[in-house]
Amino acid sequence: MSGPHADELNRLHAEIDHLTTIHRTAAGLAHALTEHLADEPFCLADQLARLLDGELEPDDIPEGET
DSSP states (O other), X not given: OOTHHHHHHHHHHHHHHHHHHHHHHHHHXXXXXXXXXXXXXXXXXXXXXXXXXXXXXGGGSOGGGO
16 A cells, blocks of 8 residues: 555554553553552552553443442
């Protein structure tokens, strides 16, 4: 593939890579927060980290906790 379609495809792949990097960095930060929190804040931070890491889906989080 060449031309404008290839350029757009490459741009989209670069954007996806960038967003994936941001997502993984955010997940790492959320995991780091869990080491400094306790009780309820710990559980919420842990859920956030697991959600960002892809270990949880939004439907896995009980409705009262969102």
